[in-house]
Amino acid sequence: MLGEYRIEGRRAAEIAASVERGVGAGDLMPDQVLPPMRELAVELGVNPNTVAAAYRTLRERGVVETAGRRGTRVRSRPASTPRETLGVEAPEGAVDVSDGNPDPALLPSLTEALAVAADRASRAPVLYGAPAVDPGLADQARASLAADGIAADHLAVTSGSLDAIERVLAAHLRPGDAVAVEDPGWGSLLDLVPGLGLRAVPVAVDDEGPLAEALERALAEGARAAVVTCRAQNPTGAAVSAARARELRAVLAARPGTLLIEDDHGHGIVDLPPHSLAGTTEHWALARSTAKAYGPDLRLAVLTGDALTADRVRGRQRLGPGWVSHLLQHAVAHLWASGAVDPAHVARSYGARRDALLAALADRGVTAYGRSGMNVWLHAPDETGAVARLLHAGWAVAPGARFRLASPPGLRLTVSRLAPHDIPAVADSLTAAIRVGEARRYG
Numbered sequence: 001m002l003g004e005y006r007i008e009g010r011r012a013a014e015i016a017a018s019v020e021r022g023v024g025a026g027d028l029m030p031d032q033v034l035p036p037m038r039e040l041a042v043e044l045g046v047n048p049n050t051v052a053a054a055y056r057t058l059r060e061r062g063v064v065e066t067a068g069r070r071g072t073r074v075r076s077r078p079a080s081t082p083r084e085t086l087g088v089e090a091p092e093g094a095v096d097v098s099d100g101n102p103d104p105a106l107l108p109s110l111t112e113a114l115a116v117a118a119d120r121a122s123r124a125p126v127l128y129g130a131p132a133v134d135p136g137l138a139d140q141a142r143a144s145l146a147a148d149g150i151a152a153d154h155l156a157v158t159s160g161s162l163d164a165i166e167r168v169l170a171a172h173l174r175p176g177d178a179v180a181v182e183d184p185g186w187g188s189l190l191d192l193v194p195g196l197g198l199r200a201v202p203v204a205v206d207d208e209g210p211l212a213e214a215l216e217r218a219l220a221e222g223a224r225a226a227v228v229t230c231r232a233q234n235p236t237g238a239a240v241s242a243a244r245a246r247e248l249r250a251v252l253a254a255r256p257g258t259l260l261i262e263d264d265h266g267h268g269i270v271d272l273p274p275h276s277l278a279g280t281t282e283h284w285a286l287a288r289s290t291a292k293a294y295g296p297d298l299r300l301a302v303l304t305g306d307a308l309t310a311d312r313v314r315g316r317q318r319l320g321p322g323w324v325s326h327l328l329q330h331a332v333a334h335l336w337a338s339g340a341v342d343p344a345h346v347a348r349s350y351g352a353r354r355d356a357l358l359a360a361l362a363d364r365g366v367t368a369y370g371r372s373g374m375n376v377w378l379h380a381p382d383e384t385g386a387v388a389r390l391l392h393a394g395w396a397v398a399p400g401a402r403f404r405l406a407s408p409p410g411l412r413l414t415v416s417r418l419a420p421h422d423i424p425a426v427a428d429s430l431t432a433a434i435r436v437g438e439a440r441r442y443g
Helices: 012-025 037-044 048-060 111-123 135-147 161-172 187-195 212-220 242-253 307-318 326-338 343-363 383-392 420-434
Strands: 064-066 072-074 155-158 178-183 199-206 223-229 259-263 283-289 301-305 375-379 410-414
Touching (some): 111 326, 135 155, 155 307, 161 223, 161 307, 212 242, 283 307, 343 420, 383 410, 410 420
Parallel strands (some): 178 199, 259 283
Antiparallel strands (some): 155 301, 283 301
C-alpha cells in the first residue's frame, strides 16, 4: 500500500509528522492510500485512537483526505504544494500570458505617493498605540464603498485580499468546516482553504458569477461559508450581474448563518459596478485590494464587514503583525486622492484586448469567456497537451488545473501582455491547440 515507506512514531504528533515527511519527500504520492487506522495501530504498537488523532491532524493540515470506503489518502494536491507550481516556464522567445500580472504600463508611478508618505512619517512618526487604520484612508474607503451601496461602518486594513480572506475564515470557522468556493476559481484561495484545515465545496460559475442553484446545493451539503468574487473573477472574468445578485441574495437570506466573503480585487480596473451581497447574512466581509490597479507589491486591502467580523480580524492582527504599515496606507490614500489611476481608461485598455481575443476566437469557432478584468478562459479537453502545444508555438498559458476542483479542463490566458498585432497569432495557436468548440457554462 505504501511501497517501501514506513510510517513511524508512538505519539499522534510523531505519526502525523512521519506522514508529512513522506509527502514532502515524494515517498508518499498524491492519491496514495494510507493504512487503515487499526492496521497501522497494530504495526506501530499503539492505541487506534492515537492513529485516529494523527489522521485527524493530517486532515486539518490539508495533507490527507478521507473518502468513506476509499479510505484515507494523500490529497491530490496537498496544501503544502501551491497551485502556482502547476504552471509552465516560458522559454526564451515565448510570450508569457500565464502569470496574471497587470500591464506595467497601466500602473501608476509610486514615486510621489511614497515620497509624500515618507515626508509625513518624518514629521509625525506612527508609534505604538496609534489607530491601526489611517483615518484619511478610512474616510476615502468609506466614501468609495458608500458610493457602491456597501456599508463601511467597521473597517480593517489587511495585507491584500488573500490575507483578508484568511483572517475572516479563521475568525469564524474551525478545521473540518466546509467553504463554498467558485469553480473554476482563484488558485491561491483553493490552496488556502485546505491549508486552514477546511474543506472546499465547488460552486459552478458562468459569465454572471456563481450559479444560485450551485451555491444553494453547496450550502445544503453543509458549507458554512461562501467566497464570491464581485467582478474580474479569476480565472473566468465573470462579474456578478444585478439579476444574479438577487438570486444569490435569496439563497443566502434563507441561510443567514452563512459566513459571506466577497473579493473585490477588480476595484480600479473594471468599469462594471459591483453588485454586492454584503449584509445578506449575519456575518460578512468584503475586501478591496490595490494589487491589480496599483501593483502587486503594494500589499494592501481595505476590509469592511459586520461589527463582530471586523473586530475579530483587528483583534487577531494585534496578536500578530499589529497593523499594516502606515507608510503604505498613506501612499494608497494619496494615490486615491490624486486620481493616479483612471479606472475607466484601465478597463477600456484591458477590455479592448480581451474583447478582441474573444472575437478572434469566435471567428475561429472557439467559445471563450472574459466579461471583465484581464483574463480569458476557455475549455480544453486535453489540457496538458494544449499547454504543451501552445508552448511549442511560443505562448505560455496557465493550465486550468491551477484553478479547478470539479469543473472541466481549461486554459487561462492573461491579456495584459498582448498587443493588437498579437491577437490573430494567439487566436490561431489557441484554436490549433484545443481543436474543439466549447459549451457556454463553466461548471
